[in-house]
Ligand code: FES
C-alpha cells in the first residue's frame with residue numbers, strides 16, 4: 127500500500143491546486159510550451175527532478191548527459207514525469223582556486239531549486255569529488271525523496287604495461303620530474319594515460335570514496351557506485367534508478383529515513399575497509415549536520431580506526447576502478463564486512479527499501495586479491511585517527527597509507543614506537559612552499575616536519591589540496607621520498623601521503639598553527655592522539671599577543687563575491703565546512 131496518495135504530492139500545489147485555479151494556470155502554462163501535456167502534469171504523476179551535474183565544464187560527470195536518457199526512461203516507465211535541472215558546475219581539477227569552494231554554492235543553489243519548484247523526488251547525478259557531498263547535503267536539507275546515481279569511474283588507465291591511476295600517477299611523476307628522471311612531455315603522457323574514458327577518477331580518491339559512501343549510506347541502489355562509466359550495466363542501473371525514485375515518492379522514503387546515525391556509522395566502517403579519502407570526514411560530517419545527526423572526528427576514530435583495509439586500490443594498493451567493480455564493488459565489501467561481523471548496523475535501510483543485510487548478505491568478493499576477505503586484509507587498521515593539541519583541536523591522519531619505510535624512519539623509536547618529534551619548517555600557502563622548498567638555506571633534512579598553513583576554508587579559500595608536500599629535490603635524490611606533513615589544508619584523495627590534514631581551526635581562524643615558527647620542535651603521538659609544538663606557554667602567549675597586534679593571521683583579499691560570503695560564513699573542516707546557520711534549516715520541503 128503506497129503511503130502517499132496523488133493528492134498529497136508536493137507538485138500538486140503548483141499544477142493542480144483546486145483552491146487556486148488562477149495560480150494553477152500560471153504555474154502550468156509555461157511547462158506546456160515545450161510539449162509537456164496537461165495529462166502529464168495533472169494526472170497525479172510524481173514530478174522527478176534529475177539534478178544534472180554533467181556538462182562540458184565537468185568532464186568527470188559529463189557522461190550523465192547520456193545516462194540521463196535512461197533515467198528518464200525509468201521514471202516514465204514507473205509512472206513519473208522527469209524534469210532535468212541544471213546544477214552549478216563543479217570540476218575538481220579545473221576550478222580555481224578550488225572546487226571545494228563551490229561545494230557549498232552548488233548546495234545552496236540546489237536547495238533553492240528543490241524547495242522552490244514543483245518537485246516530488248530527485249535523482250542526484252553524482253560523480254566528481256564535490257558533486258556527491260553537495261547533492262547529498264541539499265537532499266538532506268530539503269528532504270524530498272532522493273536517490274543518488276554515480277556516473278561511474280573511468281576505465282583503468284595503463285602506462286608502459288602498468289595500471290596508471292588518476293592523480294596517483296601524477297604525484298609519482300612529479301617526484302620523477304623534480305629528480306630529473308622525466309621531462310615535461312613524458313609527464314603529460316603519463317597524466318593522459320590515466321584518463322582513458324569518460325567517468326570519474328579510477329583510483330580510490332575522493333570520487334570513488336564518496337560514490338562508494340553514497341552507496342554505503344544507503345542512498346544508491348546496490349552496486350551502483352562502482353560500475354565503470356562506459357559499461358552497459360551503467361545504463362541499466364540508470365534505468366533502474368529512474369524507476370526506483372518514483373516508488374520512493376509513493377513510499378515516502380526520504381533522506382532522513384535513510385541517512386540516520388546508524389547509516390553514518392556503517393559508512394565510516396566501509397570507508398576504512400575501502401581505504402577511503404581523507405576528504406570523507408569533511409563531507410560526511412557536513413551531510414550529517416544538515417540532517418541534525420551528531421557526527422565528529424572522534425566518531426571517525428572510535429568507529430572506523432580499527433577496521434581493516436579490504437580493498438586493494440591505488441593509492442593504498444594496486445588496482446583500479448574496473449577491478450573494483452569486477453570483484454563486486456561496494457556490495458562485496460559490505461558482504462565481507464557482514465561475514466566478519468564488522469558492519470555495525472546491518473538493519474540500516476537503503477534506497478531500494480531493503481536493509482544492508484538483505485542487499486549484501488549473499489554477496490562475496492569475486493576476486494580475493496582486489497577485495498580481500500577479512501583473513502587476507504591488507505592492513506589491520508585502516509581508519510583515521512583524530513589528533514589534538516596546542517597546534518589544533520582536530521586533524522586527521524589516514525594510518526593505512528603509512529609506508530613501511532616511513533614507519534621505519536619516524537615510528538620505530540624503541541622507547542615510544544608510535545610517536546615522533548622533529549623540527550618544524552613552516553610554509554604560508556602553496557606559493558611560499560614552491561618558492562622555498564628547494565632552498566638549501568632552509569636546511570631541510572629527514573628530521574624535519576613540513577607545515578602548510580593559510581590553506582584552510584577561510585585562508586585559501588575553500589581549503590587547498592596542498593598539504594602533501596614533496597621533500598626538497600636534494601632529499602628525493604637521496605631516496606627520501608616523504609617527510610611528515612601537517613597542515614590546515616587538505617590533500618587529494620588520490621595521494622598516498624601519510625599527512626596530518628584538515629587541521630581545525632585553521633591558522634586564519636585563530637588556530638594554534640598560526641603561532642608556529644620554523645625551527646620549533648614539534649611532537650606527535652599517534653597512540654595518545656596528540657599533536658603539539660614544544661613551546662612554553664609564556665612564549666605562546668607572547669606570540670599570540672604579537673599576532674593580534676598585527677591583525678591576526680593574514681587572509682588574502684577575496685577575488686569574487688562568493689569568496690567573501692564563503693569566508694564570512696564557513697565553519698571549520700571538522701564541523702563539515704558547512705555554512706553558518708544552514709544546518710538550522712531542515713526538512714524544508716514539508717514546511
Ligand atoms: Fe573529477 Fe577525480 S577529478 S573525479
Ligand code: MG
Pocket residue numbers: 218255332591617618619
Ligand atoms: Mg581532490
